[in-house]
Amino acid sequence: MATSLSIVFSLIFFLFILHVSSESTLPAEEEEFTEELLFRPLPDRKVLSHFHFQIHTPDTTSYGPHHRLFPKAIYQLVHKYRIRELELSFTQGRWNYESWGGFDPVASSNAKPPGVELWAVFDVPADQVDASWKNLTHTLSGLFCASINFLESSTTYAAPDWSFRSVSSNLRYGSLPREAVCTENLTPWLKLLPCRDKAGLSSLMDRPSIYRGFYHSQRLHLTSSEFDPVASGNGIVLEQTLTIVLQPDALDSHSAFSSSRKFQPSWSMNSLFGRTVDGKCALAKSSNVYVQLEGSLVNNMQDTWNNNDGGFGSNQNIEFSVSPDRMMKEVNSFHGEGSSILYGFSIDDYHSSKPFDLGFKWKLPVTWSCVKAPLRASRFLMGSGNEKGAIALSLQSTEWSQSLPKADNNEQRCRLRVDIFQVVPWYIKVYYHTAKIYVDGMLQSVGETVEKLHVSPSEDKVSPGVMEMILRLPCDMKSAFITLEFDKGFLHIDEYPPDANQGFDIPSAIVSYPDFHTRLQYKEDNNSIKSPMVSKMQEKRTILSYTEVLLVPLTTPDFSMPYNVITITCTVFALYFGSLLNALRRRVGEEERLLKDKKTGKLQLLLSKWSAKLRGKPWEPPSSTPQSSPSKLISSKVLFKVVLIAAIGFGWQYYSG
Ligand SMILES: *[C@@H]1O[C@H](CO)[C@@H](O)[C@H](O)[C@H]1NC(C)=O
Numbered sequence: 067m068a069t070s071l072s073i074v075f076s077l078i079f080f081l082f083i084l085h086v087s088s089e090s091t092l093p094a095e096e097e098e099f100t101e102e103l104l105f106r107p108l109p110d111r112k113v114l115s116h117f118h119f120q121i122h123t124p125d126t127t128s129y130g131p132h133h134r135l136f137p138k139a140i141y142q143l144v145h146k147y148r149i150r151e152l153e154l155s156f157t158q159g160r161w162n163y164e165s166w167g168g169f170d171p172v173a174s175s176n177a178k179p180p181g182v183e184l185w186a187v188f189d190v191p192a193d194q195v196d197a198s199w200k201n202l203t204h205t206l207s208g209l210f211c212a213s214i215n216f217l218e219s220s221t222t223y224a225a226p227d228w229s230f231r232s233v234s235s236n237l238r239y240g241s242l243p244r245e246a247v248c249t250e251n252l253t254p255w256l257k258l259l260p261c262r263d264k265a266g267l268s269s270l271m272d273r274p275s276i277y278r279g280f281y282h283s284q285r286l287h288l289t290s291s292e293f294d295p296v297a298s299g300n301g302i303v304l305e306q307t308l309t310i311v312l313q314p315d316a317l318d319s320h321s322a323f324s325s326s327r328k329f330q331p332s333w334s335m336n337s338l339f340g341r342t343v344d345g346k347c348a349l350a351k352s353s354n355v356y357v358q359l360e361g362s363l364v365n366n367m368q369d370t371w372n373n374n375d376g377g378f379g380s381n382q383n384i385e386f387s388v389s390p391d392r393m394m395k396e397v398n399s400f401h402g403e404g405s406s407i408l409y410g411f412s413i414d415d416y417h418s419s420k421p422f423d424l425g426f427k428w429k430l431p432v433t434w435s436c437v438k439a440p441l442r443a444s445r446f447l448m449g450s451g452n453e454k455g456a457i458a459l460s461l462q463s464t465e466w467s468q469s470l471p472k473a474d475n476n477e478q479r480c481r482l483r484v485d486i487f488q489v490v491p492w493y494i495k496v497y498y499h500t501a502k503i504y505v506d507g508m509l510q511s512v513g514e515t516v517e518k519l520h521v522s523p524s525e526d527k528v529s530p531g532v533m534e535m536i537l538r539l540p541c542d543m544k545s546a547f548i549t550l551e552f553d554k555g556f557l558h559i560d561e562y563p564p565d566a567n568q569g570f571d572i573p574s575a576i577v578s579y580p581d582f583h584t585r586l587q588y589k590e591d592n593n594s595i596k597s598p599m600v601s602k603m604q605e606k607r608t609i610l611s612y613t614e615v616l617l618v619p620l621t622t623p624d625f626s627m628p629y630n631v632i633t634i635t636c637t638v639f640a641l642y643f644g645s646l647l648n649a650l651r652r653r654v655g656e657e658e659r660l661l662k663d664k665k666t667g668k669l670q671l672l673l674s675k676w677s678a679k680l681r682g683k684p685w686e687p688p689s690s691t692p693q694s695s696p697s698k699l700i701s702s703k704v705l706f707k708v709v710l711i712a713a714i715g716f717g718w719q720y721y722s723g
């Protein structure tokens with residue numbers, strides 16, 4: 067009894083010690099999850115919704131390998147393949163740089179090419195990067211239910227040197243333009259969130275509403291300092307964003323046409339998604355909704371804005387159904403367009419009996435336009451036929467680049483730097499020496515406009531063609547064109563995709579403007595909490611835009627031809643051998659006897675009598691016909707038939723083949 071008691075006591079004591087020690091060694095840093103949602107009215111009567119979730123875990127050396135919030139799958143992925151940075155995006159639709167803007171942080175980091183785009187930086191020796199990349203594509207493929215494993219083949223990915231990101235040589239980049247993105251890719255992405263889509267802002271994600279949108283991009287960005295001795299201590303940051311462009315149904319249709327100027331459609335969370343938020347995700351540190359009004363919009367409303375009596379949230383132009391908790395105004399606006407305004411709403415105090423439903427109402431008609439990228443980049447195909455063609459990249463100036471200084475201080479012509487990164491599959495054999503650059507219609511020498519060029523030509527069935535180019539274009543130009551000629555290659559019959567006649571996709575090219583940075587700096591009021599999304603917006607980021615995916619028609623074999631040939635040949639052979647066998651195996655005597663039994667015609671009797679007389683033999687009744695002579699007669703007939711059929715068969719083969 068005493069011993070058992072002492073055991074119990076010692077156990078309790080042991081547990082107490084354990085508890086105390088775990089309390090005392092608790093690290094100062096904790097895992098952290100935040101959820102945020104940004105709305106921004108767009109000039110073409112649409113609304114941008116941008117979900118931003120971020121999970122941060124401290125360094126493994128200080129925190130240990132066990133996590134409460136951080137997804138285990140991603141943690142293991144980072145450690146297995148020693149990933150320093152990774153970005154994976156699934157996109158449907160094309161970002162409209164013209165009307166949705168190309169100069170703000172959301173556009174430069176969340177406007178993605180259609181399909182899947184993946185890039186990763188590994189912290190492994192240079193000779194192991196490809197092996198890690200291959201294994202990573204397979205893992206991600208399983209994790210996100212997508213055919214990312216097609217990026218495993220060395221013909222689909224590239225290792226850009228300096229044009230994509232100026233980071234390191236351990237970067238691999240690949241994209242699958244034709245990947246269809248749907249809800250089976252969203253579900254695994256949501257599974258990485260601590261509350262999935264059961265609570266918090268992610269519960270807004272009603273699948274039919276999301277996929278009805280004009281643009282939809284789901285992105286996962288991972289940075290890890292686990293293997294970086296210099297920046298150690300930051301741990302792993304997993305950033306998940308979902309960017310959707312939706313068309314709100316006008317809430318009050320009667321006012322939409324009441325004046326000559328069109329009203330922007332008013333919207334609410336319920337009208338956009340068909341759902342409301344029942345409070346925050348209990349595991350989230352903060353849960354905020356923001357509404358951003360662009361600088362040019364604020365500028366256009368300025369005249370009425372000033373009449374406003376101090377309080378924010380109620381304005382002569384707009385009205386929120388919930389009054390905002392904070393308002394942040396942009397400082398140091400880079401382009402003199404006016405400064406944008408960010409309204410913040412905290413949803414910490416809402417719950418299921420008091421759901422959060424933000425409504426946004428326009429009270430006056432207003433028009434504005436977004437800030438565009440310095441140049442408008444688009445890419446198209448030239449030429450016709452199945453043999454040759456040319457890729458053309460056009461760069462058109464926008465209003466924004468026309469406001470650039472025409473001449474530099476030191477009497478030099480102002481030059482605009484444009485970086486181009488383009489990956490072309492091997493079966494499009496681009497001749498890089500045929501590059502021609504036209505500025506305002508005039509052919510320019512390559513040496514004059516191209517500052518740096520790195521080309522790795524494609525190798526058949528081994529690697530794609532990669533072009534990295536730095537251009538210096540005059541600031542006052544109207545348009546520039548780059549053309550590159552190519553030959554179309556031939557694929558092996560089993561390399562064709564299922565619907566080969568649709569054409570082959572050339573992934574989007576990336577056009578970036580390193581001289582320009584998007585950076586929204588907000589003057590924060592003192593009671594505002596640190597918001598990861600707002601600090602992401604304040605980061606300096608290069609402006610970049612993706613061009614269109616090109617669809618190249620290649621020579622495709624007529625896949626029904628072999629089928630036709632096989633059927634015709636089989637028919638001929640069946641006819642030939644069928645009749646041959648029939649003729650050879652037919653028992654002729656039997657047939658004749660049957661024939662005679664049936665109709666002993668007078669003519670036949672007469673014929674047989676005559677032949678008997680001619681041969682000088684007595685006439686015998688037909689029942690005992692001798693076998694020999696008619697069989698000889700028949701066999702020659704058979705021979706004739708066989709030869710005839712053979713001749714027909716050969717004739718057929720000769721003329722049809
Ligand atoms: C990749 O996977 C293969 C097969 O599972 C394995 O042998 C190899 O070690 C892995 N390589 C890396 C770098 O993880």
Ligand SMILES: *[C@@H]1O[C@H](CO)[C@@H](O)[C@H](O)[C@H]1NC(C)=O
Binds near residue numbers: 591
């Ligand atoms: C914010 O706090 C700083 C000091 O921490 C103070 O100087 C400043 O006036 C405060 N700003 C506002 C808007 O309260």
